[in-house]
Amino acid sequence: MPLALLALTISAFAIGTTEFVIVGLVPTIAEQLSVSLPSAGLLVSIYALGVAIGAPVLTALTGRMPRKQLLLALMVLFTLGNLIAWQAPGYATLVIARLLTGLAHGVFFSIGSTIATGLVPKEKAASAIAIMFGGLTVALVTGVPLGTFIGQHFGWRETFLAVSLLGIISLLSSAILVPNSIPSRAAASLRDQLQVLTHPRLLMIYTITALGYGGVFTAFTFLAPMMQNLAGFSPSAVSWILLGYGVSVAIGNIWGGKLADRHGAVPALKIIFAALVALLVVFQFTAAIQYAALATVLVMGIFAFGNVPGLQVYVVQKAEVYTPSAVDVASGLNIAAFNVGIALGSVIGGQTVQHYGLAQTPWIGAVIVLAAFLLIGLSGRLDGRAKALAV
Secondary structure, eight states, X not given: OOTHHHHHHHHHHHHHHHHHHHHHHHHHXXXXXXXXXXXXXXXXXXXXXXXXXXXXXXXXXXXXXXXXXXXXXXXXXXXXXXXXXXXXXXXXXXXXXXXXXXXXXXXXXXXHHHHHHHTSOGGGHHHHHHHHHHHHHHIIIIIHHHHHHHHHHHOHHHHHHHHHHHHHHHHHHHHHHSOTTOOOOOOOOHHHHHHHHHOHHHHHHHHHHHHHHHHHHHHHTTHHHIIIIISOOOHHHHHHHHHHHHHHHHHHHHHXXXXXXXXXXXXXXXXXXXXXXXXXXXXXXXXXXXXXXHHHHHHHHHHHTTHHHHHHHHHHHHHXXXXXXXXXXXXXXXXXXXXHHHHHHHHHHHHHHHHHOGGGHHHHHHHHHHHHHHHHHHHHHHHHHHHHHHO
């Protein structure tokens, strides 16, 4: 694998850290800025909004920029956003900072996916995307716990300062390791962009992404209280469980990419979605049994993010067929779909907890992922029909 992928992975690590670390800082921010917990929690949604807007819209607007130049500009924006958060005098400024970093996130993973696949042979495309997204999963394992520790002991502002330093490291590594000669696709016209937004096959993939990724978050969002309140683990033990879950996620991300390379995106996604449905149903029954719950969670982590490489490479492959002049835009919309899934999964999980209790989130998540499994099966059959007609 080329060294340029290392630069993309470092950038993904920095971005993943700033995305997820806010969850551990919500109580501290609420206290120090004298805002309510829901208001502090809204910083998570603001970031997701930035991603959802930035991925398709800014990807389209920056289509003519050379890829390396755009990549460096994104890391500058990311670093500035975190520096603004570090020096934020109040809540409103922090909201703006989160929105800016979310915008950078959306475009980065959109063009990063197409850069990664352009650096390797076609048969290694999913693995290349998995390596880049591996930075995101490693952030779950190391960056988020460390950032939360810094915030709890030195203040939440210092966490954003630390992430800014990661942004500078990412900027330098991209400047040094990413080649200048990355092929740039022709900028998509407005008509091409609208075609991506309205093409039924691409819309189906975005729906699969939102359901398959978001269904897991119905339970994952409340994993810590479930392990503490239902399984009976202590708060300190839950921290270690989340660390173990992050390790499983990192392993599963690489494995999911290799599975998609070996068998194709659709068969790989069917395997992963089927496993997730089964594990979420099992978790429904093991959540209150301490070590059975632990085993289920650790295995579930392997599959939870394993669908990311397959989903991303699948949308790029289909976009190359149906909207070849707007592949980056199509890729960006899939990044938006991931974040729509996170938001919907969290909201559905929250409503489930509020009305029916923590114990009911796993089977609700299983139903959502089952819908993704059925849709990916239908999408695969449509692919086969299209090939048969082409012959």
